[in-house]
Amino acid sequence: MYSEDDLLMISALQHLLFCPRQCALIHLEQQWTENRLTAEGRILHERVHTAGKESRRRLKTEFDVPIRSLQLGLIGRTDVVEFHLQDDGNWVPFPVEYKRGRPKKDDSDRVQLCAQAMCLEEMLDRDVPVGALFYGQKKRRVEVVFDQALRQTTIETAARLHALFAAKITPPPQYSRACESCSFLETCLPHTAGTRDKVSKYMNKVVSS
Incomplete structure (x- = not known):
C-alpha cells in the first residue's frame, strides 16, 4: 500500500514498457521533446478531455476523470469512462484510452488501460472486467479484457516503475x-x-x- 505522496503517473507505465530510458528522461529528469507524432497525440487527448459529458438511457460518458490507486501507487486521468447500465440496475465502468497511432505488438497500451481499470475498481468498489483502446489511425476500438495475466503484468510494471524512481538512475x-x-x-x-x-x-x- 502506497501513500498519497508516493503516487506516480499512470502514463509512465506506457513509457517504461516502450523504453525505460525514455521513461526516466520524462519522469525523473523532467525532460520533454516533441515531434509530429507526440504533437498529434497531444492534440487528440486535448480534444477528448474537453468534450464534457454525455448521457443516454443506458449509457453515461465521463471525460477526463481523475483516478488513483494506493495499491498500485498510481495516479492520473482517464480519457473516457463509459458507465453501462446492466439489467440488475448497476452501472459498470468501461474505460477508453485514445491513442494516435495503431495497435502495438507489446503490452504497453493494454497495461496503461488495465491500470486505469484497477484504479476505478479500487475507487468505486466495483469490478471493471473490460475496456477499450481507440486508435486514431485506424479509427476503431480494440476491446481489452482485463484478465489475470494482464493484471499481473500491470502490477509488476507498477512495481518496476517505483523501483526506477527509487533508484533515481537514468538507464x-x-x-x-x-x-x-x-x-x-x-x-x-x-x-x-x-x-x-x-x-x-x-x-x-x-x-x-
Missing part, C-alpha cells in the same frame, strides 16, 4: 527500431550507445595499464 541508451519514432532521438543519441561502450572500455584499459 543508458540502447538502440532499437522503435528509437526512430521517438521524440528523444536527438537527445538520447541511441546510435552512439555501442561507441560509448567501446570508449569506456578503452579508457578503463588505459587507466589500468
